[in-house]
Amino acid sequence: MIREDATIDAGELYDVAAALGMSDQQVRLCIKRLVAEGRFTQDGRGRQAILRATEPTRSAIEPDLDFLRYMYAQDRGQAAWDGRWHLAAFGVPESVRQARDAMRDTILRLGGAPIQGGLYVSANPWEDRIRSAAAGLGVDDHVTTLTSTDLTIGGLTAGRDLAGHLWPLDRIADGHRRLLAAAERYLPELRTASHIRRLTIAIALAAEFTHANEPDPLLPPQLLPQPWIGTAARAAAAACWAELTKTDAAQSIRLFRWYSPVLG
Structure with missing residues (x-):
């Protein structure tokens, strides 16, 4: 919800939180805690307030863009594995x-x-x-x-056999299936959604993207079942981000700026 000028419109925050199933009281308590922890300052009260991210918050929340770039480079076949x-x-x-x-x-x-x-x-x-x-x-x-280049574990030497033994690929694939389903559901809606609904979708999609990709070790295609569901899921998420960048808002949220150059 942080915009380009490092602020959050409390009115939008309450509306988006309500759409995601949170009560106004929960939002107030969250804001109070974040201010007490020094992560935000607050100007005004209630829905008229403006929250401003402090410098430690601004420096801590930016995603690892190198990780995202590598992820999508792999998906595009631009990061070949050398077998090491x-x-x-x-x-x-x-x-x-x-x-x-x-x-x-x-x-x-x-x-x-x-x-x-x-x-x-x-x-x-x-x-x-x-x-x-x-x-x-x-x-x-x-x-x-x-x-x-010579790894043997319990008699396993083949790359895909080792990968299946070392990483929970079935569970990782399930996370990507949820991401793919969410992205495919959201994309048509984004084209006509209201501003608040677009923000709500952006946050829900970012959470699903994180849930799917945090446990993913980004194995090269040679080590994965093919076709790999993660590739399709991330492509669908990228299509949603591209649609989300088409906003007329005076202050787009930073999430769009962070992700769009990598995913677009």
């Missing part, structure tokens, strides 16, 4: 458990799959991000990265 597996291992001492847990969470968020204790694998280059995360957590001395 990228591995990361870490053995962080118990004395810095918080850093160890954060390192593990980072690796999983980057699409890594656990092989065995402290050893993870990805099909995509991730070394720079792994090293950056390790340095930021102060555990770079305890992290190892390497690549291999």
Whole structure:
């Protein structure tokens, strides 16, 4: 809901929240908490208020556009796999458990799959991000990265067999099916929808897009069942974003600006 000038129109916020099943009281409590946490400031009261995102909020909410670009490049056949597996291992001492847990969470968020204790694998280059995360957590001395074209796990050597063993592809595909169904349902409606309805659809679609793609390790086509439902789902979402950019609003929401150059 944040617009180009980093503000949110509270009236629009209440209307969109109502369309998504939230009560006015829930919205008021959310606003109060966000202001108390220093994430927004508020000018005015109730539906006449303007919320302004603080600098920490503005810098924290922008999506990872490099991740989105790579995702769509793969879908278009512009990011060929070189057959290399990228591995990361870490053995962080118990004395810095918080850093160890954060390192593990980072690796999983980057699409890594656990092989065995402290050893993870990805099909995509991730070394720079792994090293950056390790340095930021102060555990770079305890992290190892390497690549291999010869990976065998429990007797499995074929790429698709390994991928099916390492990642929950059926569950990931289910998320993409929900995204595809939502995008196909929303696209015809967007062409005639009101401003508030378009905002509501944008938020619902962004949530579905996140739900589908956060657990997706972005495996290359050689490792996936074909045709892969994720490709169709992301293409349908891109069509919706393209339609959403056709707005006459004086202040379009930032979501459109962030996504449209990547998805369009």
